[in-house]
Amino acid sequence: MAVNLNKSNVATRENRIGSITGYVGTLKDLAEKSECGTLKGCSRCFSQSSTCLSMCGLSQLAAIRDVAIIHHGPAGCSVSGAGSYYMSKVMAKKRGVTSDTVYVGTDMNENDTIFGSTASLRKVILEVNERYSPKAIFVSSSCATGIIGEDIDSIVDDVRDEVGVPIVAVHCEGFKSRIWATGFDISDHAVLQEIVKPPREGVKTNKINFKNFFESARPEIIEMFKNFDLDPVFLYCNSTVEELSHLSESLATTCICGTLGNYLGNVLEEKYGVPYVRTINQCGIKGFETWLREIGRVTDRSDKVEKYIEQERAIYIPQIEEVKKQLEGRTAVLGMGPGYTFEVSRVLDELGIKVVWALAWHYDKKYENGEVPPSMKYLLENDIDFETSVADQQNYEVMNILHKYNPDLYFSRHPGSTVWAIKNGTPAVYVADEYTMFGYKHTLEFAKSILDAINNRSFEENLARRSKLPYTDWWYKQNVDTFLEEAK
Amino acid sequence: MAKLLDKQRYKCALGAMQSVQAITRALPILHAGPGCAQKLSEGIGSSGYFSPNIFPCTSINEKDVVFGGTKKLESTIENALKVIDADLYVVLTGCIPEIVGDDSGEVVSRFEESEKPVIYAPTAGFKGNNFKGHEQVVNAIIDQYLKKSDKKQKGLVNIWADVPYQDLFWLGNLRELEKLVAELGLTPNTIFGYNRGIENINKIPEAEFNLLVSPWVGLSSVKKLEKKFGIPYLHYKTLPIGATETSKFLREVGKFTGVEEAKVEAVIKEHEDYFYYLIERYADLFLENRVINKQFTVVADAQYSLAITKFLVNDIGLTPAKQFVVDDTPANYRESIAEEFKKLNFNIEADVSFETDGYKIHEEIKNHDYHGYPLVLGGYYEKEITESLNGNFINISWPVQDRVVFDNFYAGYAGGIRLLEDIYTVAVSRFN
Numbered sequence: 001m002a003v004n005l006n007k008s009n010v011a012t013r014e015n016r017i018g019s020i021t022g023y024v025g026t027l028k029d030l031a032e033k034s035e036c037g038t039l040k041g042c043s044r045c046f047s048q049s050s051t052c053l054s055m056c057g058l059s060q061l062a063a064i065r066d067v068a069i070i071h072h073g074p075a076g077c078s079v080s081g082a083g084s085y086y087m088s089k090v091m092a093k094k095r096g097v098t099s100d101t102v103y104v105g106t107d108m109n110e111n112d113t114i115f116g117s118t119a120s121l122r123k124v125i126l127e128v129n130e131r132y133s134p135k136a137i138f139v140s141s142s143c144a145t146g147i148i149g150e151d152i153d154s155i156v157d158d159v160r161d162e163v164g165v166p167i168v169a170v171h172c173e174g175f176k177s178r179i180w181a182t183g184f185d186i187s188d189h190a191v192l193q194e195i196v197k198p199p200r201e202g203v204k205t206n207k208i209n210f211k212n213f214f215e216s217a218r219p220e221i222i223e224m225f226k227n228f229d230l231d232p233v234f235l236y237c238n239s240t241v242e243e244l245s246h247l248s249e250s251l252a253t254t255c256i257c258g259t260l261g262n263y264l265g266n267v268l269e270e271k272y273g274v275p276y277v278r279t280i281n282q283c284g285i286k287g288f289e290t291w292l293r294e295i296g297r298v299t300d301r302s303d304k305v306e307k308y309i310e311q312e313r314a315i316y317i318p319q320i321e322e323v324k325k326q327l328e329g330r331t332a333v334l335g336m337g338p339g340y341t342f343e344v345s346r347v348l349d350e351l352g353i354k355v356v357w358a359l360a361w362h363y364d365k366k367y368e369n370g371e372v373p374p375s376m377k378y379l380l381e382n383d384i385d386f387e388t389s390v391a392d393q394q395n396y397e398v399m400n401i402l403h404k405y406n407p408d409l410y411f412s413r414h415p416g417s418t419v420w421a422i423k424n425g426t427p428a429v430y431v432a433d434e435y436t437m438f439g440y441k442h443t444l445e446f447a448k449s450i451l452d453a454i455n456n457r458s459f460e461e462n463l464a465r466r467s468k469l470p471y472t473d474w475w476y477k478q479n480v481d482t483f484l485e486e487a488k
Numbered sequence: 489m490a491k492l493l494d495k496q497r498y499k500c501a502l503g504a505m506q507s508v509q510a511i512t513r514a515l516p517i518l519h520a521g522p523g524c525a526q527k528l529s530e531g532i533g534s535s536g537y538f539s540p541n542i543f544p545c546t547s548i549n550e551k552d553v554v555f556g557g558t559k560k561l562e563s564t565i566e567n568a569l570k571v572i573d574a575d576l577y578v579v580l581t582g583c584i585p586e587i588v589g590d591d592s593g594e595v596v597s598r599f600e601e602s603e604k605p606v607i608y609a610p611t612a613g614f615k616g617n618n619f620k621g622h623e624q625v626v627n628a629i630i631d632q633y634l635k636k637s638d639k640k641q642k643g644l645v646n647i648w649a650d651v652p653y654q655d656l657f658w659l660g661n662l663r664e665l666e667k668l669v670a671e672l673g674l675t676p677n678t679i680f681g682y683n684r685g686i687e688n689i690n691k692i693p694e695a696e697f698n699l700l701v702s703p704w705v706g707l708s709s710v711k712k713l714e715k716k717f718g719i720p721y722l723h724y725k726t727l728p729i730g731a732t733e734t735s736k737f738l739r740e741v742g743k744f745t746g747v748e749e750a751k752v753e754a755v756i757k758e759h760e761d762y763f764y765y766l767i768e769r770y771a772d773l774f775l776e777n778r779v780i781n782k783q784f785t786v787v788a789d790a791q792y793s794l795a796i797t798k799f800l801v802n803d804i805g806l807t808p809a810k811q812f813v814v815d816d817t818p819a820n821y822r823e824s825i826a827e828e829f830k831k832l833n834f835n836i837e838a839d840v841s842f843e844t845d846g847y848k849i850h851e852e853i854k855n856h857d858y859h860g861y862p863l864v865l866g867g868y869y870e871k872e873i874t875e876s877l878n879g880n881f882i883n884i885s886w887p888v889q890d891r892v893v894f895d896n897f898y899a900g901y902a903g904g905i906r907l908l909e910d911i912y913t914v915a916v917s918r919f920n
Contacts, residue, residue: 052523
């Protein structure tokens with residue numbers, strides 16, 4: 001991958017790594033077409049709402065402590081600032097630190113769309129800097145400012161000396177990519193561009209960059225890494241600008257979700273030689289062990305890792321095997337981002353649950369290094385195949401599938417999606433926390449939670465009996481790919 | 489002109505998709521970017537018959553920006569009619585189609601003959617906030633859907649209040665206002681929430697009166713209804729909370745609609761008796777606690793700033809510190825709303841500031857002498873600052889993170905009691 005950190009604009013996932021949002025077929029077909037380069041995504045002539053890349057991009061940046069996000073656009077764009085305010089307060093409190101991160105808007109109005117508003121933006125940046133003395137400032141565009149051609153790069157350059165802290169333009173026009181995960185890349189790009197510094201000479205460290213979402217397992221991972229004499233630096237939730245500036249000095253980079261972390265990991269490797277751990281992720285038994293062993297390998301700590309694995313296996317594997325007996329043969333449909341769909345599919349297979357259909361909200365044909373994502377590779381090598389679609393959070397497609405397949409379980413990961421399976425009468429497990437099936441302990445908890453969901457279906461039955469689904473009979477009789485069109 | 493929106497309290501006009509969402513079986517169709525619906529929705533209380541993640545959306549991409557998105561809009565509407573079972577389809581346009589010049593109204597007009605009604609409201613984000621967007625949606629229903637009716641229903645009153653979802657208590661408040669109006673022998677008609685919907689919308693032109701309970705939101709709609717259908721309206725600016733204001737409200741509604749005075753007074757007496765039975769029992773809590781002082785501040789939209797100020801001053805005898813109205817009230821309404829803050833018992837006048845900059849609000853709260861612990865009723869943004877002043881905080885306005893409200897309400901006599909329960913629940917959680 002050739003990265004240009006001198007430019008503030010990041011190419012979209014579609015253009016950079018051939019990502020798609022529309023496909024119906026099988027896992028094998030999807031992978032084979034990816035490998036030989038013949039995979040073509042489809043578009044839709046009917047779609048339901050999904051996600052804006054600015055949500056992914058700016059919420060990541062707003063999770064950093066004591067920074068300022070300035071979202072230049074109408075009030076609806078910056079409305080995420082309310083959620084970010086809450087998140088930064090509660091997450092900092094949980095960690096026992098404080099964060100004065102601010103996320104402001106510019107309440108752009110009709111006149112601004114005609115006459116432009118860069119002068120106002122300039123004032124807003126300086127005022128925010130004066131009020132809060134942030135450690136870094138991120139200035140984002142929106143659809144409206146993007147279309148009218150507001151030159152936020154120039155404004156940022158113009159005030160750079162005056163503000164005296166790292167300041168960077170972040171291009172978040174929601175229309176530019178169907179793949180909201182492009183927002184993750186945008187946030188990484190901004191951090192890499194303005195905050196990460198080259199390694200200081202002579203600094204020796206045992207740090208490992210750990211990219212995640214909300215760090216719920218942070219304390220236990222710190223404890224675990226003590227066994228290997230490694231010190232994880234969690235990103236970006238509760239990160240400080242100072243911590244981020246030294247990411248280039250770490251021994252390695254790893255992440256909890258390939259979709260979330262691949263841009264940062266690859267650039268740190270390419271630019272600063274920090275190895276990026278590119279294994280299947282930490283979900284489930286095989287994933288956890290493969291990941292740990294790779295960390296052991298790149299940081300030269302294999303002996304310690306093997307010892308740890310042996311000791312933990314003895315505690316947990318028999319327990320997992322016990323629960324597995326009650327799960328074997330159950331069927332499941334799952335709908336998640338690709339960073340999880342193909343990882344969770346593997347874990348379900350480990351637990352004896354048969355995946356009948358997996359939906360990924362998008363699909364990255366390859367990662368930045370040109371390879372097919374490791375989670376896919378693993379499934380293929382182990383001869384695991386099932387029907388698959390790439391569905392951009394299209395709930396009507398999920399419902400069509402659930403209606404036809406009537407699985408024992410539905411696994412979701414995105415807010416607002418779980419209830420629909422329940423209304424269909426399908427027990428659903430919400431895999432919200434990225435550590436839900438992290439390592440042996442959480443894999444065991446996950447298995448037990450699935451069992452709980454199967455054993456008491458009262459809520460599903462109660463709600464399904466009383467709620468009418470909004471989709472017409474006509475739709476349930478159609479094929480799931482009815483609205484897919486060959487991309488032009 | 490663009491400005492610093494620090495600690496924002498409202499959304500953009502497209503946020504009016506939530507007003508559509510509040511009408512049972514009405515479906516918003518968005519001609520907007522793929523993530524607008526998700527951004528503008530509430531994470532809590534949105535998984536109804538329709539939820540934001542199933543709102544059809546043209547999910548505009550780069551090509552549509554260049555070549556226009558009308559074709560996609562047409563196929564989205566056409567297929568929404570086939571896939572989703574709704575009674576009313578409301579097309580809402582976001583920023584992009586309005587900047588690039590899509591003629592969305594023309595596309596929607598192609599569906600005039602469809603089996604189910606399809607209407608259109610221009611709600612580009614830069615055209616105003618969701619309070620304005622809410623009016624756009626109601627006005628679109630009036631202009632494009634409602635037909636003149638020869639039928640008039642005696643005593644039928646359309647009730648209009650503040651903005652669903654933006655107002656945490658919208659559902660409960662509407663139901664309570666309906667109950668009060670019904671007790672006067674009138675027949676209330678509202679269009680939002682459970683068991684209301686297209687049938688109630690159809691009844692709007694048959695009403696004898698419109699009752700608007702809001703400082704300013706919805707005024708253009710009741711004026712429109714007067715012009716189109718000749719229905720007179722009563723604009724009652726204060727959401728009635730507690731005994732003083734609710735009794736006043738009932739008297740004015742009674743007078744406007746011609747309800748016999750004796751009947752009105754009988755209703756009032758029954759409510760006031762019970763209200764004061766409760767107040768008398770809990771008076772010791774008000775009088776002998778160590779943490780609720782006389783001075784309070786409300787940080788909310790015009791509706792709650794005004795309503796809570798009146799309640800706490802006129803019913804409970806508290807003293808208003810500065811009050812903040814944060815909904816970006818249009819300039820032409822501000823003076824008359826500020827006047828309302830001066831109509832308090834004992835010639836007390838509350839100082840009110842129309843302010844959208846949260847930083848300035850916090851500076852004023854910090855610098856005010858509350859003669860003790862401040863009582864602040866506001867958005868989640870006021871939690872930390874109030875706590876830093878050892879004050880008492882209640883989250884009553886958007887954004888809401890501190891509580892969950894299904895159908896609780898502050899309107900009416902009972903609503904006043906609910907608000908007191910909330911304030912003193914916070915008070916008893918500490919000693920001093």
